[in-house]
Structure formats: structure tokens, C-alpha cells
Amino acid sequence: MGENIEKLIAQLSERMAMFRESQQHSTDDISWRDYLMLEMLDGRELSISEISAQFPRLSDSTISTAITRLWRNKKLVSKTIDPDNQRVTRVALTAKGKQALADFRKLRAERLDVLMKALGMNDEEKQILIRIMSRAIEYFDKQILHKK
Numbered sequence: 001m002g003e004n005i006e007k008l009i010a011q012l013s014e015r016m017a018m019f020r021e022s023q024q025h026s027t028d029d030i031s032w033r034d035y036l037m038l039e040m041l042d043g044r045e046l047s048i049s050e051i052s053a054q055f056p057r058l059s060d061s062t063i064s065t066a067i068t069r070l071w072r073n074k075k076l077v078s079k080t081i082d083p084d085n086q087r088v089t090r091v092a093l094t095a096k097g098k099q100a101l102a103d104f105r106k107l108r109a110e111r112l113d114v115l116m117k118a119l120g121m122n123d124e125e126k127q128i129l130i131r132i133m134s135r136a137i138e139y140f141d142k143q144i145l146h147k148k
Contacts, residue, residue, distance in 0.1 A: 019111065030100065034070060037063075038093065038101045041077065045092040054144075067091055076100055 030038075037051055052063040070076045076097035082088035093101065121129065 016111075016115075019114075030074070030076075030104075031066075033066060034076075035101070035104055037066065037070065038076065038097055038104075041091060041093045041097070042101060045090050047082070047088050047090055049088070051091065070097070074100075 033055070036054075040046060040051060040054060048064055048067055049060070051067065052058070052060045055063055067077060067079070071079050071091075074096075075094055077091050078094050080090050080092075082090050116126070119125075
């Protein structure tokens with residue numbers, strides 16, 4: 001990839017992070033890792049091991065501690081013992097967790113809307129961007145699945 005594109009991507013990432021920080025509200029105390037876990041749990045129940053498998057560079061204890069914090073301190077997830085295997089803890093979103101995820105998604109959509117309006121993209125440009133982002137998502141999905 002050309003140096004100019006890499007530089008532009010880095011600059012855009014920095015600006016988006018600064019913009020995100022300037023827009024923080026009640027979700028301040030939830031980390032990106034926490035949001036990733038909430039996203040994973042949207043509409044399904046997973047074991048701690050299944051969640052941990054999505055974070056291969058983190059120890060199981062780190063993930064377990066994060067989930068316990070989301071459960072005990074923030075009340076965003078519920079934890080139950082699997083009736084078929086009592087060694088397994090199942091994790092699901094609570095109503096509060098679903099609301100936190102909805103709030104996060106709304107804020108993210110608002111930020112994207114601000115960016116799209118600022119760029120003045122027409123419908124054709126938006127469709128091109130959608131196709132490019134879809135290919136990027138497909139690439140990362142393949143990379144993630146390949147690592148398992």
C-alpha cells in the first residue's frame with residue numbers, strides 16, 4: 001500500500017478517535033473490549049470459553065475478570081451455570097446491557113452520519129464505500145476464522 005494511503009488512514013483513525021473522545025457521555029466507563037463482548041452476546045448466550053476464544057491474545061482469566069465486572073459492577077450481563085455441564089458458565093445480555101449496546105450503536109451511527117455529511121458524499125460514492133467496507137469486513141472475517 002502506498003505511503004500516502006497509509007498516512008491518510010493513520011490520520012483519519014487519529015481524528016476519529018479524537019472526535020469519539022470529544023463526544024463521550026454515559027458510556028465512558030465501558031471499554032472497547034467490553035463493547036466487543038456485548039456485541040458478541042447480542043441475541044445469543046455464550047460460554048466464557050466461547051467469548052475468550054475470540055480474544056486469543058488475552059488470557060482466559062482476563063476475559064473472565066472483564067465478564068465478572070460487566071456482571072457484578074455494571075449489571076450489563078447475566079451469568080448462569082449450564083444445566084448440562086455445571087463446569088460451564090453461560091453469559092447473556094441483561095436489559096441494561098441491551099440498552100447500553102443500543103446507546104453505543106446510536107452514538108456510532110450519529111458519528112458516522114456527521115462524517116458522511118461532512119464529506120458530502122453522493123449516493124454513488126456511498127455505494128462505493130459500502131462495497132469497499134464490505135470487502136474489508138469479509139477479509140477480516142476470513143482472517144479471524146483462519147486463526148481458530
